[in-house]
Amino acid sequence: xxxxxxxxxxxxxxxxxxxxxxxxxxxxxxxxxxxxxxxxxxxxxxxxxxxxxxxxxxxxxxxxxxxxxxxxxxxxxxxxxxxxxxxxxxxxxxxxxxxxxxxxxxxxxxxxxxxxxxxxxxxxxxxxxxxxxxxxxxxxxxxxxxxxxxxxxxxxxxxxxxxxxxxxxxxxxxxxxxxxxxxxxxxxxxxxxxxxxxxxxxxxxxxxxxxxxxxxxxxxxxxxxxxxxxxxxxxxxxxxxxxxxxxxxxxxxxxxxxxxxxxxxxxxxxxxxxxxxxxxxxxxxxxxxxxxxxxxxxxxxxxxxxxxxxxxxxxxxxxxxxxxxxxxxxxxxxxxxxxxxxxxxxxxxxxx
Amino acid sequence: xxxxxxxxxxxxxxxxxxxxxxxxxxxxxxxxxxxxxxxxxxxxxxxxxxxxxxxxxxxxxxxxxxxxxxxxxxxxxxxxxxxxxxxxxxxxxxxxxxxxxxxxxxxxxxxxxxxxxxxxxxxxxxxxxxxxxxxxxxxxxxxxxxxxxxxxxxxxxxxxxxxxxxxxxxxxxxxxxxxxxxxxxxxxxxxxxxxxxxxxxxxxxxxxxxxxxxxxxxxxxxxxxxxxxxxxxxxxxxxxxxxxxxxxxxxxxxxxxxxxxxxxxxxxxxxxxxxxxxxxxxxxxxxxxxxxxxxxxxxxxxxxxxxxxxxxxxxxxxxxxxxxxxxxxxxxxxxxxxxxxxxxxxxxxxxx
Numbered sequence: 001x002x003x004x005x006x007x008x009x010x011x012x013x014x015x016x017x018x019x020x021x022x023x024x025x026x027x028x029x030x031x032x033x034x035x036x037x038x039x040x041x042x043x044x045x046x047x048x049x050x051x052x053x054x055x056x057x058x059x060x061x062x063x064x065x066x067x068x069x070x071x072x073x074x075x076x077x078x079x080x081x082x083x084x085x086x087x088x089x090x091x092x093x094x095x096x097x098x099x100x101x102x103x104x105x106x107x108x109x110x111x112x113x114x115x116x117x118x119x120x121x122x123x124x125x126x127x128x129x130x131x132x133x134x135x136x137x138x139x140x141x142x143x144x145x146x147x148x149x150x151x152x153x154x155x156x157x158x159x160x161x162x163x164x165x166x167x168x169x170x171x172x173x174x175x176x177x178x179x180x181x182x183x184x185x186x187x188x189x190x191x192x193x194x195x196x197x198x199x200x201x202x203x204x205x206x207x208x209x210x211x212x213x214x215x216x217x218x219x220x221x222x223x224x225x226x227x228x229x230x231x232x233x234x235x236x237x238x239x240x241x242x243x244x245x246x247x248x249x250x251x252x253x254x255x256x257x258x259x260x261x262x263x264x265x266x267x268x269x270x271x272x273x274x275x276x277x278x279x280x281x282x283x284x285x286x287x288x289x290x291x292x293x294x295x296x297x298x299x300x301x302x303x304x305x306x307x308x309x310x311x312x313x314x315x316x317x318x319x320x321x322x323x324x325x326x327x328x329x330x331x332x333x334x335x336x337x338x339x340x341x342x343x344x345x346x347x348x349x350x351x352x
Numbered sequence: 353x354x355x356x357x358x359x360x361x362x363x364x365x366x367x368x369x370x371x372x373x374x375x376x377x378x379x380x381x382x383x384x385x386x387x388x389x390x391x392x393x394x395x396x397x398x399x400x401x402x403x404x405x406x407x408x409x410x411x412x413x414x415x416x417x418x419x420x421x422x423x424x425x426x427x428x429x430x431x432x433x434x435x436x437x438x439x440x441x442x443x444x445x446x447x448x449x450x451x452x453x454x455x456x457x458x459x460x461x462x463x464x465x466x467x468x469x470x471x472x473x474x475x476x477x478x479x480x481x482x483x484x485x486x487x488x489x490x491x492x493x494x495x496x497x498x499x500x501x502x503x504x505x506x507x508x509x510x511x512x513x514x515x516x517x518x519x520x521x522x523x524x525x526x527x528x529x530x531x532x533x534x535x536x537x538x539x540x541x542x543x544x545x546x547x548x549x550x551x552x553x554x555x556x557x558x559x560x561x562x563x564x565x566x567x568x569x570x571x572x573x574x575x576x577x578x579x580x581x582x583x584x585x586x587x588x589x590x591x592x593x594x595x596x597x598x599x600x601x602x603x604x605x606x607x608x609x610x611x612x613x614x615x616x617x618x619x620x621x622x623x624x625x626x627x628x629x630x631x632x633x634x635x636x637x638x639x640x641x642x643x644x645x646x647x648x649x650x651x652x653x654x655x656x657x658x659x660x661x662x663x664x665x666x667x668x669x670x671x672x673x674x675x676x677x678x679x680x681x682x683x684x685x686x687x688x689x690x691x692x693x694x695x696x697x698x699x700x701x702x703x704x
Contacts, residue, residue, distance in 0.1 A: 172524075173602060175609025234602070241601055249593055250525060250586070257527025260667060264650065271647040272620065275627075293626075295619040315612060 004036055004214055006202050007186065014154060014200060016041040021048050021114075021146060021155035023139070024069075026062040026223040029158035031069075032211050033203055035220060037156060038073060043109045046150055050142045051117040052135050055225065062223045063115055070113045114150070116142040132232040144192035153198055159184055160203040160211060165255050166238050168262040173238075175315055181265045191307070207255075272299055279304035283350040290325045297322055305336075308351045312337040324349065356388055356566055358554045359538065366506060366552060368393040373400050373466075373498060373507035375491070376421075378414040378575040381510035383421075384563050385555055387572060389508060390425060395461045398502055402494045403469040404487050407577065414575045415467055422465040466502070468494040484584040496544035505550055511536055512555040512563060517607050518590050520614040525590075527667055533617045543659070559607075624651055631656035635702040642677045649674055657688075660703045664689040676701065 014020065022037065024030040024047045037045065049066040051059050124134035147153050164184045171181050186204050190197050203211070215222065246254055272295070277288065279300055289297055301321050305313045320334045324344045334342040341352050366372065374389065376382040376399045389397065401418040403411050476486035499505045516536045523533050538556050542549050555563070567574065598606055628651055629640065636656055641649055653673050657665045672686045676696045686694040693704045 172613055173598070173604075173606045173609055175612045181613065237601055242598065245597060245601075246525070246594065249589055249597075252525075254525045257525055260527045261524055261533065264647070267645070267647040267650075268620070268624065271645045272624070274645075293619070293623045295616070295623040298616065298619075 004032070004203070004206050004210060006036065006040070007205065010186070010200065010202055011040070013187065017044070018154075019044040019046065019150075019152050020200075021046045021143060021150070021152055023143065023155060023157045024049050024066050025158075026066045026069075027158075027225075028215055028222045029160060029203065029211060031220055031222040032214055033156060033158040034069070034073075035214075035218070036202065038109070043111075045110075046112040046114055046146065046152060048114045048143055048146050048155070049116070050139050051115065052120040052138065053117060054120055054131070054135070058225065063117075065221075065223050067113060067115070070111050073109050073111045112150075114146045116145075118142065130232065132235075140190070140192050140197070144195040144197055147197055148195050153196060154200060155197060156200050156202060158203055159201045160206045160208060161259055162208040162239070162255065164204055164262055165243070165258045166235055168258055168265075169238050169242070170234060181262065181269075184262075185266050185270075191309075205259075272296070273303065276300050276303055279307055282308075283348040286325055286344060286347045286349060289349070294322075297325070305342075305351070310336050310340060310342075310351060321349070356384070356555070356558050356562060358388065358392070359557065362538070362552065362554055363392070365539065369396070370506075371396040371398065371502075371504050372552075373398045373495060373502075373504055375495065375507060375509045376401050376418050377510075378418045378421075379510075379577075380567055380574045381512060381555065381563060383572055383574040384566055385508060385510040386421070386425075387566075387570070388554065390461070395463075397462075398464040398466055398498065398504060400466045400495055400498050400507070401468070402491050403467065404472040404490070405469060406472055406483070406487070410577065415469075417573075417575050419465060419467070422463050425461050425463045464502075466498045468497075470494065482584065484587075492542070492544050492549070496547040496549055499549055500547050505548060506552060507549060508552050508554060510555055511553045512558045512560060513611055514560040514591070514607065516556055516614055517595070517610045518587055520610055520617075521590050521594070522586060533614065533621075536614075537618050537622075543661070557611075624648070625655065628652050628655055631659055634660075635700040638677055638696060638699050638701060641701070646674075649677070657694075657703070662688050662692060662694075662703060673701070 020037075020042065022030075022034055022045050024034055026049065034045070034047065047066060047070050049063055051063045053059055118138040120131060120135045120138055123138060124131045127134065129137075143155055147155065167184050168181055184201065184204065185199075186201055188199050190199060214220075243255065276296060276299055277292075281304075284300070284304055289300060292300060298318055301318050302313060305317070305321075317334065317336065321342060323329055324331065324334065324342075332344040336342055336351065343350060343352060372389075372394065374382075374386055374397050376386055378401065386397075386399065399418060399422050401415055403415045405411055470490040472483060472487045472490055475490060476483045479486065481489075495507055499507065519536050520533055536553065536556065537551075538553055540551050542551060566572075595607065624647070628648060629644075631652055633656075636652070641652060644652060650670050653670050654665060657669070657673075669686065669688065673694060675681055676683065676686065676694075684696040688694055688703065695702060695704060
C-alpha cells in the first residue's frame with residue numbers, strides 16, 4: 001500500500017492553494033491525513049489541536065508532539081508532487097522531504113498551529129453529558145472559534161471508512177433512522193456558534209488497514225493513544241467485538257457492504273434534504289407541515305430543530321413534535337434538551 | 353397477550369367484506385394470521401397452500417392440516433366481532449366459535465382452499481438457484497396463478513416484525529442499499545407473470561413472542577416445521593445467533609430500533625419512488641437519466657429493470673448500468689441474469 005485513494009472531485013471543490021483548517025489529534029489517522037494533504041500540495045494549513053486534559057501528562061505530550069510536527073513540516077522545502085490519475089483516484093507519490101527531487105517546482109510550506117485546551121471531564125459533569133459527547137462538543141466549538149478568528153471556514157477531518165461503518169451501526173442500533181443513518185458525509189456544513197463550518201473528510205473511503213500500511217511503509221510517527229482517547233464504550237464494542245463477530249459468523253466481509261449502503265443513504269438523504277421546504281424560519285406552519293408526506297415531515301422537523309440549535313434530537317423528539325400536527329391532540333408543548341420547549345400556538349410551531 | 357395490534361388503516365383500505373387470498377403454510381405465523389383475519393370479520397377468504405415437496409410425508413401432512421382447518425372454519429357459525437379501539441390499534445376479541453354469543457349478527461364463513469404442489473428441489477436444480485429462492489419463486493408464481501384464476505388480486509401474508517428486522521439486516525449485510533433496505537412493506541404491489549398482486553402484511557408490527565403468546569393462550573394448533581422449512585442458512589444465523597449476540601453485547605434490545613429504522617426507510621423509499629420519472633416504458637433515455645441526481649438514477653434504473661422483469665438486480669448491476677451514462681465510456685452492454693442483456697443504442701437503454 002504505497003498510496004491512498006482520495007476522491008479527485010475534492011481537489012476541484014477545495015483547491016490546494018487555498019487555506020484550510022485540519023483537525024490533528026496526533027493519532028494515526030490525523031497524522032496520515034496531514035501527510036496526505038501535504039503530499040497532495042496543500043501547503044497553507046492551520047493545524048488545530050485541542051488538549052482534552054483527559055490523560056494528564058500524556059495529553060500534554062500529544063500537544064507537544066503536534067507542535068514538533070508542525071515545526072518539522074514548516075522547515076521543509078518541498079516539491080509540488082506529480083498527480084497521476086489511477087482509475088478514478090489519485091496515486092499519491094510519497095513526499096520528497098528536503099532533498100532535491102526530479103520535480104521542478106518547489107514551495108515553502110506555511111503550516112500554522114492553533115492549540116487549545118479544555119477540561120472535558122469538568123464540562124461533561126457540568127452539562128450532564130458523556131465524556132465522548134463533551135469531547136466532541138468541545139472540539140467543534142474549538143474548531144468554530146479558530147475558523148472565526150482566522151477567517152477560514154473549511155476544516156479537514158480524518159474520519160475513515162471504518163469510522164463511517166461504525167457510526168452507521170451505532171445509529172442503526174440506537175434507532176436513529178429519523179435523524180439519518182448517514183451521519184458522516186464526505187462534505188457537510190454545520191452551524192456552530194454563529195459559524196458555518198464546512199467539514200471535509202477526504203479519508204472517508206479509506207480503510208483502517210490501508211492507513212496502517214501507509215503509516216508502516218512511510219514509518220510515520222504518531223501518538224498511540226491520541227486518536228482513541230475519547231472512544232466511547234459503544235463504538236469500542238462495535239469495532240472490537242461486533243464487527244469481527246459478524247464477519248466470522250457470516251463468513252464474509254460485511255464492512256464493504258455496510259459502507260456502500262451508508263454511501264447510498266448519504267446520497268438519498270442529500271437529495272431528500274434538497275427537496276425540503278425552507279425551514280430557515282423562526283417558526284413552522286402546522287398546516288403546511290401536515291400536508292407533507294411522513295418522510296418529509298420528519299426531515300423538515302429535524303432540519304428546522306437543528307437550525308434552532310436544539311441538541312439531542314432523537315426519534316422520540318421528532319415523533320412527539322409530529323404528534324402536535326394531529327388536529328385532535330390537546331398537547332401543545334414538547335420538552336426539548338437543555339430546558340427548552342417547543343410550543344404550538346395559533347397554528348405555528350416555535351422553540352422557546 | 354390476548355390481543356394483537358393491527359394497523360386500523362388496513363381495514364379501510366381492505367374492507368373485511370371483500371374477498372382476499374391468504375398464504376397459509378400451516379406454521380405458527382400463518383395460523384395466527386388466519387385466526388386474526390377471521391376474528392376481525394374477514395369471512396370471504398381463499399386459503400392458498402403450496403406443498404413444496406421438501407419434507408416428504410411431512411409436507412403432505414401440512415397440506416392435510418390446512419385442509420382440515422379450512423373445513424373447520426367453514427363449519428363455524430360465527431358472529432361479527434366487536435371492535436374496540438385501543439390506542440391506535442384494534443383490540444381483537446377472541447373468536448366465538450359456534451356458541452351463541454352476546455353479539456347479534458351472525459354470518460356463515462366462506463373460506464375456500466387452493467392447494468398446489470411443486471417439486472421445489474428440482475426447480476432449484478433446474479434453474480441453478482438456492483432452495484430458498486426456488487421456494488419463494490414457486491410460491492409467488494402459485495399465488496399469481498390463483499389470483500388470476502379466481503380474479504382476486506390481493507393476498508395477505510404472515511410476515512411479522514422479526515421477519516422485517518431479519519430481512520433488513522440481510523439486505524444490509526449483502527449491501528443491498530441501492531435496491532432498498534426496505535424490502536418488506538405493509539402494503540406493496542408486485543408484478544408476477546402478467547398479474548399485479550397486492551401483498552398485504554398485517555402482522556408486520558407484531559413481534560414473534562407476541563405471536564407465540566397468542567398461540568399459547570388460544571391453544572391454536574399449527575404444524576411445527578411448516579413455517580421454517582425454507583429458512584435459509586443466512587436468515588437462520590441472523591435469527592438464532594447474530595441478533596441474540598448483538599443484544600447481549602450491547603446490553604439492550606436493538607430489534608425495536610432496527611424495526612423503527614426500517615419503517616422510516618420504507619416511508620422514505622415510498623416517497624422517493626413517487627418522485628421518480630415514469631419508467632413504464634420499453635426503453636430509457638440516457639440524457640434524461642444523466643440529468644437526475646445519483647440517488648434518483650439508481651432508483652429509476654431499479655424500477656425500470658423490475659418493470660422489464662429482470663431478476664437478481666443487485667448493487668453491481670445498477671452501478672454497471674449507471675456507468676453506461678458516462679459519455680466517455682465505450683461499453684454499451686451489461687449482462688443481466690438469465691442470459692439477458694441491457695444495451696445502449698442511439699442514446700437509449702433497453703433490455704434484450
